[in-house]
Amino acid sequence: MEATTKWGAWWDHLATKRTFDDTDTASTEANIVKKYLRPKWGDIALRDITYKAAKHWVQEGDLKVRPGMSPGYVHRIFSIFNVTIKEALDQEVLTASPLAGVKLPKRHKKPKPYLSTKSNAAMSAHLREDYRDALAFGLETGVRPGELCGLHSDRIDLDRGWMLVAETFVKRRGIIRPYPKDGDVRWVPLTDLACEIAARRLGARDESKGCGFVHSDGLPCSGVLTFMTVRGRIMHPDTMGYHMRNAAEDAKVPRRSPYSIRRGWATRAAEGGLDAFQIAEILGHATLDQAQEYVQQTPAARMKLVAALSKYPQLTVIEGGLGQTSDTQAGSGAKSGAKVDSQTLAQDRGRVRRSAG
Ligand SMILES: [Zn+2]
CATH class of the missing domain: 1.10.150 (DNA polymerase; domain 1)
Structure with a gap:
């Protein structure tokens, strides 16, 4: 060339x-x-x-x-x-890049919208049971919409409370791909509610039938799709989005996309105190960047920082404190106005306070 x-x-x-x-x-x-x-x-x-x-x-x-x-x-x-x-x-077709130094517009790093449990509760009343279950399951597991729609029954272990996220529904091609976006299958723990929903969705269906969709690896299918519509069709991410929009309007809460359910899970997990490593693992992220965004600014993160900063407080002896009254045992060696080691003080917390600094 x-x-x-x-x-x-x-x-x-x-x-x-x-x-x-x-x-x-x-x-x-x-x-x-x-x-x-x-x-x-x-x-x-x-x-x-x-x-x-x-x-x-x-x-x-x-x-x-x-x-x-x-x-x-x-x-x-x-x-x-x-x-x-x-x-x-x-390929040495060009010797210099004409694009070097072209300034691109700044991307604002504002938090991406997520489905809150509060909004979900409000929307639930306006959703058909199949979509209601799908949303609730997403908020319990953090799976991507394509992973939820492609979830095969034989990947769910209700006894142990785990599922293997593998098969994914590729909506534009209408096929099942045997692995998620980043290529790695992953285990995701199931909460009691998630187990309950999966069991309800599967009901008494014949799981040996196969899902009826082409698997892109050409292998035969050994399970059915966990989430189907009440009419027995595949739950499509776009249709899910449509129902979510309608429900949000009816419930007068902000509109949310199917992907926001996954972010809702991550937000919940971060606020509950799960660290970025654990969140990234369950979301199936190779790096921590995205998980860290969820962990920042949570009450749990704040509490951790507050605890860290107060771990070695500067202590002062206050009037009438340890070692200053005659009836205090002299063994501690603390004298009036002297610095007291933190262990001694810990035994008598009520009489010590942290310095204002
Ligand atoms: Zn299948």
């Missing part, structure tokens, strides 16, 4: 090698290329892509932050464009 290759042709060349193990990522990327990258850069030769044009595109052009174009989405689009330029550098 030459530097005179048009970006569109360069993309087509790269796209054949970009595989994502049949996740939704591939189609998201294809959409972005179709909508934003090809119309803008498709007919331009790689060597004619300039810093100035890229900068203008981001700051004034189609990627300008406005309603419908969030900073996060600008980053997403730009990152795909950047990948193609990096490839051109790696």
Whole structure:
């Protein structure tokens, strides 16, 4: 390939090698290329892509932050464009990146909306039992919508109270993938409520029938889908979202997406005192970054800090305190006004106070 290759042709060349193990990522990327990258850069030769044009595109052009174009989405689009330029550098088609130094809009790190137990309780009254159970189960386990919809009965161990999160429903392709987003299956503990819901959803169904969906690894299915609609159809994340929106409107609580259920679980877990490691493990995150966001600013985090700061308080002896009255046993060796070690003071807490500092 030459530097005179048009970006569109360069993309087509790269796209054949970009595989994502049949996740939704591939189609998201294809959409972005179709909508934003090809119309803008498709007919331009790689060597004619300039810093100035890229900068203008981001700051004034189609990627300008406005309603419908969030900073996060600008980053997403730009990152795909950047990948193609990096490839051109790696393959020595270009010698310098025209994108180096292009400033992207700042992403505001505001907490992402989550489904609170309070909102869920209000929405429950307006949800059909199948969706009510699905939401409650999500708030107990933190699974992704695709994991919830693809949960196979043979992965649930109600006796031990654990489930293996493996099969995932890939909504855009309508198939079952045998592993979650990041590739690793994981064990998730089930609360009593989660067990109760799973048992109710499975009822007396014949679990040897198989789920009826194609498994992308081609292996036969050995279980049924735990969550189905009352009409016996697969619970689809989009339909779940639709019912959640309606219920939120009826209950007059903020609208929430199916993904917000997972964040609701993480928020609950963090507020209950689970640490970032445990949260990341149950959510199936490879890194701690996201889990840490949940742990920050919780009452549990505050209490931990308060406890840490008061662990070695500066102590002072107060009037009438230990060692100052004649009837106190002299063995402690503490004299009036003397510093007293913290262990001695701990025995007589009521008469000691922390200094104001
Ligand atoms: Zn299956």
